[in-house]
Amino acid sequence: MFDVSFSAGHNNSRVWALASEKLTSLEIGYIPSVMVAELFSPNFGFHQSLNCIQPSILPNIHKLCLSVDYITDAMVGKISKGLNSLTHLDLRDAPMSEPGVTSDLTNSGLQQINQHGKLKHLSLVRTQEFLSTYFRRVNDLGLLLMADKCKTMESIFLGGFCRVTDTGFKTILHSCSKLYKLRVSHGTQLTDLVFHDISATSLSLTHVSLRRCTLLTNHAVTSLASNKDLKVLDLRDCRNLGDEALQAISTLPKLKALLLDGSDISDVGLSYLRPGVISSLISLSVRGCKKLTDKCISALFDGSSNLELQELDLSNLPNLSDNAVLLLAKSRVPILELRMRQCPLIGDTSVMALASMVVDEERWHGNSLRLLDLFNCGGITPLSFRWLKKPYFPRLRWLGVTGSVNRDMVDALARSRPFLRVSRRGEELGVEEWDNSDDFYMHDYDEMDEFERWLLDGEDENADEEMVNAEAME
Numbered sequence: 001m002f003d004v005s006f007s008a009g010h011n012n013s014r015v016w017a018l019a020s021e022k023l024t025s026l027e028i029g030y031i032p033s034v035m036v037a038e039l040f041s042p043n044f045g046f047h048q049s050l051n052c053i054q055p056s057i058l059p060n061i062h063k064l065c066l067s068v069d070y071i072t073d074a075m076v077g078k079i080s081k082g083l084n085s086l087t088h089l090d091l092r093d094a095p096m097s098e099p100g101v102t103s104d105l106t107n108s109g110l111q112q113i114n115q116h117g118k119l120k121h122l123s124l125v126r127t128q129e130f131l132s133t134y135f136r137r138v139n140d141l142g143l144l145l146m147a148d149k150c151k152t153m154e155s156i157f158l159g160g161f162c163r164v165t166d167t168g169f170k171t172i173l174h175s176c177s178k179l180y181k182l183r184v185s186h187g188t189q190l191t192d193l194v195f196h197d198i199s200a201t202s203l204s205l206t207h208v209s210l211r212r213c214t215l216l217t218n219h220a221v222t223s224l225a226s227n228k229d230l231k232v233l234d235l236r237d238c239r240n241l242g243d244e245a246l247q248a249i250s251t252l253p254k255l256k257a258l259l260l261d262g263s264d265i266s267d268v269g270l271s272y273l274r275p276g277v278i279s280s281l282i283s284l285s286v287r288g289c290k291k292l293t294d295k296c297i298s299a300l301f302d303g304s305s306n307l308e309l310q311e312l313d314l315s316n317l318p319n320l321s322d323n324a325v326l327l328l329a330k331s332r333v334p335i336l337e338l339r340m341r342q343c344p345l346i347g348d349t350s351v352m353a354l355a356s357m358v359v360d361e362e363r364w365h366g367n368s369l370r371l372l373d374l375f376n377c378g379g380i381t382p383l384s385f386r387w388l389k390k391p392y393f394p395r396l397r398w399l400g401v402t403g404s405v406n407r408d409m410v411d412a413l414a415r416s417r418p419f420l421r422v423s424r425r426g427e428e429l430g431v432e433e434w435d436n437s438d439d440f441y442m443h444d445y446d447e448m449d450e451f452e453r454w455l456l457d458g459e460d461e462n463a464d465e466e467m468v469n470a471e472a473m474e
Contacts, residue, residue: 016039016057016058019057019058021059021060022060023058023060023061024060024061024062024063024085025061025062025063025064026058026061026063026064026065027063027064027065027066028065028066028067029067030067030068031066031067031068032068032069033068033069033070033071033072033074033075033093033103036066036068036075036078036079037072037074037075037078039057040057040078040079040081040082040083041078041082057082058083059084059085060085061083061085061086062085062086062087062088063086063087063088063090064079064083064086064088064089064090065088065090065091066090066091066092067092067093067094068091068092068093069093069094069095069096070093070095070099070103070104071091071092071093071104071105071109071124071126072099072102072103072104072105072109073104073105073106073108073109073112074102075091076091076105076109076110076112076113077109077112080112080113080114080115080116081112081115083116084116084118085116085118086116086118086119087118087119087120087121088119088120088121089113089119089121089122089123090121090122090123090157091123091124091125092123092124092125092126092127092159093125093126093127094126094127094128094129094130094131095126095130095131095133096130096131097131098131098133099133101137104135104136104137105124105135105137105138106137106138106142107137107138107139107141107142107145109142110138110142110143110145110146111142111145111146111149113146113149113150114149114150114153115149117149117152119150119152119153120152120153120154120155121153121154121155121156121181122150122153122155122156122157123155123156123157123159123183124157124158124159124161125157125158125159125160125185126159126160127159127160128160128186133160134160134161134162134163134186135160135161135162135163136162136163138161138163138164139163139164139165139168140164140165140167140168140171141168142164142168143161143164143168143169143171143172144168144171147171147172147175147176148175150172150175150176151175151176151177151178152176152178153176153178153179154176154178154179154180154181155179155180155181155182155207156172156176156179156181156182156183157181157183157184157185157209158183158184158185158187159183159184159185159186160185160186161184161186161187162186162187162188162189163189164187164189164190165189165190166189166190166191166193166194169184169187169190169194170193170194173194173195173198173201173203174201177201177202177203179203179205180203180204180205180206180207181205181206181207181208182205182207182208182209183207183208183209183210183211183234184209184210184211184213185209185210185211185212185213186211186212186213187210187212187213188212188213188214188215189215190210190213190215190216191215191216191220192215192216192217192219192220192223194220195220195223195224196219196223197223198223198224198226198227199223199226203227204227204229205224205227205229205230206227206229206230206231206232206254207230207231207232208224208227208230208232208233208234209232209233209234210234210235210238211234211235211236211237211238212236212237212238213238214237214238214239214240215240216235216238216240216241217240217241218240218241218242218244218245218248221235221241221244221245221248221249222244222245222248224248225248225249225251225252228251228252228253228254229254230252230254230255231254231255231256231257232255232256232257233249233252233255233257233258233259234257234259235259235260235263236259236260236261236262236285236287237261237262238262238263239262239263239264240264241260241263241264241265242263242264242265242266242269243265243266243268243269243272245263245265245269246265246269246270246272246273247269247272249272249273249277250272250273250276250277251276252277253276253277253280254280255277255280255281256280256281256282256283257281257282257283257284258273258277258281258283258284258285259283259284259285260285260286260289261285261286261287261288261289261313262287262288262289263286263289264289264291265286265289265291265292266291266292267291267292267293267295267296267299268299270286270292270296270299270300271299271300273300274299274300274301274302278300278301278307278309279306279307279308280308281307281308281309282308282309282310282311283309283310283311283312284300284309284311284312284313285311285312285313285339286313286314286317287313287314287315287316287317287339288315288316288317289317290317290318290319292317292319292320293319293320293324294319294320294321294323294324294327296320296324297324297325297327297328297331298327301327301328301331301333302327302331307331307333307334309333309334309335310334310335310336310337311335311336311337312333312335312337312338312339313339314338314339314340314343315339315340315341315342315343315373316341316342316343317340317343318343318344318345319345320340320343320345320346321345321346322345322346322347322349322350322353322379325340325346325349325350325353325354326349326350326353328353329353329354329356329357332357332358334368335368335369336368336369336370336371337369337370337371337398337430338354338369338371338372338373339371339373339400339429340373340374340377341373341374341375341376341377341400341426342375342376342377343377343378344377344378344379345378345379346374346377346378346379346380347377347378347379347380347381347384348379348380348381348383348384348387349379350374350377350379351374351380351384351387351388352384352387354369354372354393355387355388355392355393368395369393369395369396370395370396370397370398371396371397371398371399371429371430372393372396372398372399372400373398373399373400373429374399374400374401374402375400375401375402375423375424375426376402376426377402380401380402382406382409385406385409385410385413388413389413389416389417390416390417396417396420397419397420397421398420398421398423398429398430399413399420399421399422399423399429400423400424400426400429401422401423401424402424410422410424
């Protein structure tokens with residue numbers, strides 16, 4: 001990944017002439033759509049010396065990931081026509097103003113996708129980073145035209161196609177027989193009917209994400225559960241889902257990641273995941289499920305053994321208290337990432353319980369946690385910072401706190417633990433800049449190398465003194 005903003009228009013050909021013919025994957029964090037269309041234009045660079053640029057730009061690119069200002073028909077057409085070996089196309093835009101006809105994606109643009117028939121993964125996403133907008137010029141016809149050329153597609157992600165109805169989405173499911181990853185976000189007209197007869201298809205879905213598809217109900221999840229190979233199920237912000245959906249999910253033996261943020265589930269519903277699904281889960285998120293209480297922890301973990309759970313998100317649960325964290329610590333689940341941001345009843349007792357938690361008798365206290373997010377938790381005081389120092393949480397790499405608790409103590413903690421990233425502004429921890437969360441992703445936490453261990457063993461005594469002084473001033 002690199003920044004192309006340095007490149008003036010008249011120098012583009014010289015810049016891209018430096019790219020090796022062996023380059024197979026290209027990811028650019030931001031590039032104007034005009035430059036993309038120019039880059040893959042058949043005549044690009046020919047006004048320059050023939051020694052400066054190849055007749056075919058980036059001829060062996062298989063994977064292309066671009067973040068642009070606008071996804072347009074011209075861009076999609078030239079990429080699809082110019083890259084003969086393309087198997088993975090990932091485009092996302094973030095319009096700052098409503099795009100006009102010539103600077104937007106339409107049904108005609110979708111018809112140009114996969115002209116060489118080699119595309120396996122397609123991602124087209126309009127984000128709402130700057131403006132609440134969507135692909136206004138794409139409807140069911142566009143997906144019908146696209147599906148005709150995408151029958152061998154294995155992974156599809158469509159975000160911001162708010163004019164597409166069940167007809168369009170159903171065409172994708174019934175046309176792409178090899179599809180195993182499906183992700184739709186902001187599918188405001190997608191309903192249960194899309195999945196009503198999915199069991200009659202030859203699909204074997206393993207990854208399904210339907211974030212912010214607000215019309216979905218428990219019936220859709222029941223239909224999806226016929227895919228017993230499901231490994232990732234993302235149903236964030238599907239607010240009509242309740243305990244009946246969890247009953248269906250409990251029949252999925254291979255499920256690894258389950259995201260239920262903002263749904264209408266209860267403690268009783270979560271108990272349906274035990275003992276079957278909870279033993280296979282690696283990631284679970286119930287952020288913003290307002291009905292959940294402390295009992296959800298015992299419903300999940302009471303009596304369970306040999307759990308593989310590594311990521312747990314309990315953020316924005318108004319009824320979750322320190323008692324739940326005490327139960328969690330007692331369960332000895334080897335969690336790597338624990339998020340409890342914006343829980344008003346979580347306080348110092350939770351930090352002490354986690355710091356004292358022993359997952360393995362031969363390991364350090366609180367040793368398994370790599371990420372702990374306590375941003376805006378109502379009961380956190382300076383006392384918690386004493387338990388965030390060494391030797392507690394020796395493997396912690398990400399910490400989220402409210403900086404206003406005690407700015408000096410937060411700064412001193414950050415200096416005393418140079419390999420700990422302390423966030424105090426409320427940003428999400430551990431989120432990559434380019435986050436394609438349709439794939440199940442686990443952070444690769446490297447073990448400390450010899451130099452890092454030497455640094456930590458020789459911890460800065462001045463930093464410790466700073467924390468002591470900050471505590472004294474409190």
